[in-house]
Amino acid sequence: MNHDEPFRGIGARTAVGCTLLLTALGVGVAACSSDDHSLSAEPYDAADQIAFNGPDEDGKKADPDKPLEVTAEDDDGRITDVTALDATGRYVAGELSADGTRWHSTSPLAANAHYKVRVSTEDEDGAPGRKTFTFTTGKPVTQKRLGVTFGPKTGEYGVGQPITAKLNKPVRDKAQRAVVERALKVDSTPAAQGAWHWVDDKELHYRPKEYWPAHAVVQVRSNLEGIKISDRLWGGKSKPLKLTTGDSVIAVTDAASHTMTVYKNDEVIKEIPVTTGKPGFDTRNGVKVVLGKEYFVRMRSATVGISEGSSDSYDLPVYYATRVTWSGEYVHAAPWSVGSQGSANVSHGCTGMSTGNAEWFFDTVREGDVVKVINSAGNTMETFGNGFGEWNLDWDKWRGGSALVAGDPQGPSSEEAARLRPQSV
Template identity: 35%
Template sequence: MGHAIRGSIQGTGLLVLVLATSCSSTTAVKNDDAGAVPQHAGAAVAVAPLDKARDVPTDTTVLVAAEGGTLKDVVVRAVKGAQGSLKGVLSGDGTQWRSRGTAAPGASYEVTVTAVNPAGAVTKKTTSFSTVKGSETFAIESLMPSKDTTGTTVGVGMPVMITFDKDVTDRVSIERNLLINASKPVLGAWHWFDDKTVHFRPKHFWPAHTKVRVEARLAGVRGGKGLYGKQNQSIEFKVGRSQITRGSTNSHQLTVKRNGKAIRRIPMSAGQGGVWKYHTTSGVHLAMSREPVTIMTSPGIGPGSAGYYQMTVYNTVRISNSGEYIHSAPWSVGSQGYSNVSHGCVNVSPSNAKWFIDNTLIGDPIIITGSPRELEPTNGWGHWQENWKEWLKWSSVKHFTTEKA
């Protein structure tokens, strides 16, 4: 799934089995008896990690192979320090098996293998290994779209946003275990904003009506020295129709297009600029919230000071973290469509504001042009302000095509 590293399992031979881990270490497993396997003997079995191996990295793949026969059963079971077993996949010819997912830190595992040769002779082998100990764990603090709204419908610009409760430094291990499945596969990438924050977006907007599943398979994944993931988490969401709104601070108009067709033109009034620099930012905004009532207060200006205001505003759609909304402004209807008089928000009439909030999805792109102030990529969900090359600079695994759900 997603950008998980999948290796096709081919017949590489049992006598020398090489397993490359994500830490670029290599473990070689050799038969006790080199040379050809006698026809009357049972199938020979090799297992990596080696028997009684200690301090094995949690993301090491368990690899089992049979020569002179096929594998009938492989069980990798936690016997101390954890519960459950590691699942795996068998090659098409039945000669090799490899685990999927990660082991728990500070745990002991038992590998039980059953193989059979063409004559029906059964070979059984049991080995064990223990994983490196972890001193602390990390967890996902927030995952957007919210798990509480799993199954929700979002706009075509919606990013996937993850915040961890601790700083994580092994970004490659984290990214390799963040999987995106989409009913309409897209090219996309994760982007680190800091050691606690990683977001995903496609190269281009999501195709309309795409179903997406996000899996954070982080249980046991290394996040840094002595730091390991506490649990797995997943969400599902749907991308709705394609609705993109474009507005100009010069023409004073918003045009809403749904699936490429203009469905509404709305007169607007943007930021007036001036001494207070009340500019509406230019750039690709996303609808961040829909609020029936919002209390707006002048930023950085207290009561009694020139320029101070506090007002109750209705039917607001938030488009940045710097206090920008598209909202009902009955006091500026006469200027809407003609001039910019707002404190930085996009003013529209009460009826247009009601229509807009009712017809907007979280994640819908709202593109404003004409302002001297550019939207910063970190101002709200300004992710689309970075071109693809810039976005990839902060990705550890670069890019991948999501798998079909």
């Protein structure tokens, strides 16, 4: 999960007295000295050491485009801690120098936001001082806003369901992507390590390192509102998302043994004889995620480029169809191939089974459940563009697609995904 925490800096004691200069977003500050302070369990009032002459003035607001800065001008004291957060609870990340003479913000401030800042000091005798102040930032000059739409819809899903974040405007610069990504928060209970991956300039996907825990609660939100992304683009409002996971249901189809084994919470609950794609129409290997279920689908060979009159042409009513790719790969009832199920691969790419088994499978799985194919001669499922193939990237390559991880993104882009095709049987 992503968490922004305030920077805490603790250092050695120095000399007596401390003069602090506070500059928020380019606002100047006055300086003043203090007398010696005796040791005390409670922080003394450091108001005389800190002056803030911008946001305190009537009608004046701080510029969100400039950093917040706190400095100790003299050699007689040090800053030990600066904590800044806005009214929504967003912390401002910052860095404190090793000698405690300067703290500055390293994350952007939000526009049109109210901030509370606490500055802690220390004199040579170890006596702590503290000053708390507030200020408000102004509105950005630009009116362009970056909106984020999270997916899927609120509901219950399988443990393989990725989170999607679609942007209403493209973000190409890596530094700007980092600002966006840092503000997109995903929290799950139980906790699960995860990361965002940029699919393209307008879309990110999030998945855990492993599948989601069963019966987890996943909450997704954006902290971008009011945050500067570029000179002409600021974060806008976004609707949060909450979803839950059900039991862990994972179906593994072995194309070589013509068998599907279905696991529920790591226990085998059913083994099903199946048929998969024949040579030339081999079923994709790898992990796919259930995209939806359709009781009836009419499947025609013309939609996958097979001409009428060919020995491979077909036009069939198909029942209990569980979709795993947008190009038309399903797990479905195939009563016409029952004689081959469990012994041969005769389909045009789908996983076929008896009507009774297909009905059971249809009723057992939900959107987001995992369907994995092994030992097929087919290509590996596309990472993006034809459903959810995210799980086919190893963790290091997945993290390589994050703007917050050093190095260039790795793994196939959406443009590299294969051309989509309609239904096959």
